[in-house]
Amino acid sequence: MHETLQAKAYRIIKARLISGEDPQGARISDFALSRQLGISRAPIREAMNRLISERLLVQKAGLGVFVPKPTREEIENLYEVREWLELGALEVVVPGLPVEAISEMQKSCDAIRLMADELEQTGTCLERGKSFARLGEADSTFHLTIMRSTQNSLLLELIQGNRVLEQVWDFGVRIYSADVLHRICDEHIGILEAIKREDLDASRAALREHIRLGRDITLRRFAEESEEALPVS
Incomplete structure (x- = not known):
């Protein structure tokens, strides 16, 4: 199926937001994007308007379009909605989650464990950016498998949008060590075993x-960054 220029621009800009390539507070220029992507400004503006409607970008009158910097209240609200949606989904699928779904969740746990083992062996950490994609995909697979199993397309659409916002608004850990990935995996396995x-x-x-x-890690990082931004008296 042929991808329209608007769809291509939307996909690329959204990926840049999720990866952190365009950080919070950054101004997004349709002119600059047009030159970088080799796409005319009209489809880029259409893509940007769509991202504004999804709250992944924000329009500031007279100033332009920016990557949003959420408030503490917005972050708390985001995680509260996520908790409601995911716990509600469990009410639908437990008991009775299909064997195929359980297998898919186990594979995502195995993928995260493998990444953690690789980091241990190489003595490296996973930094936010393009290398983050593997972790993001494995983590999303785990959580979205539960949502898909409800067979409620609206619920799935809501949680997918929520998770993208969570990634773009991320104030959490920017460098993931092997210990962090092992912790995430252990928590996922605890959920899956139950x-x-x-x-x-x-x-x-x-x-x-x-x-x-x-949520607590994200809010702690938000507080730290807010303190760093305060002017020195």
């Missing part, structure tokens, strides 16, 4: 703790 036992209460508790830990 689902396998068809223990709704335990799976909800494990998922709630997982989401809130991510």
Whole structure:
């Protein structure tokens, strides 16, 4: 299927936002993007307007279009909505999550564990950017598999939009060590094991703790960056 110029521009700009290539507060110029991507300004403007409607970009009157810098309240609201949606999905799929879905979630856990092992062996860390894609894909697979299993397309659309906002608004860990990836994997396995036992209460508790830990890390980093931005008296 042929990809329109607007769709191509949307895909590329969105990927740049998720990877952090265009950081929070950065001004997004349709003229600069047109030159960089070799696409005329009209489809780029259309793509930018779509991203504005999805809250991934923000229009400031008289100033231009920028990557948003969320407030503490917006971050708290984002994680609160995520918790409602994902815990609600568990109510639908536990018990009775299909074997295929459980297998897919296990594969995502295995992928994250493999990445953690690779970091240990090489003594390196995973930095936010293009190399982040593997982790983001594995993490999304785990969570979105639960949502898809509800067979509720609106619910899936809402959580997908929520997760993209979470990545673009990320104030959390920018460098992931092997220990961080092992922790994420351990938390996912705890959720999955409870689902396998068809223990709704335990799976909800494990998922709630997982989401809130991510929220707390993000809010802590937000506070640190806010303090760094304060002028020196």
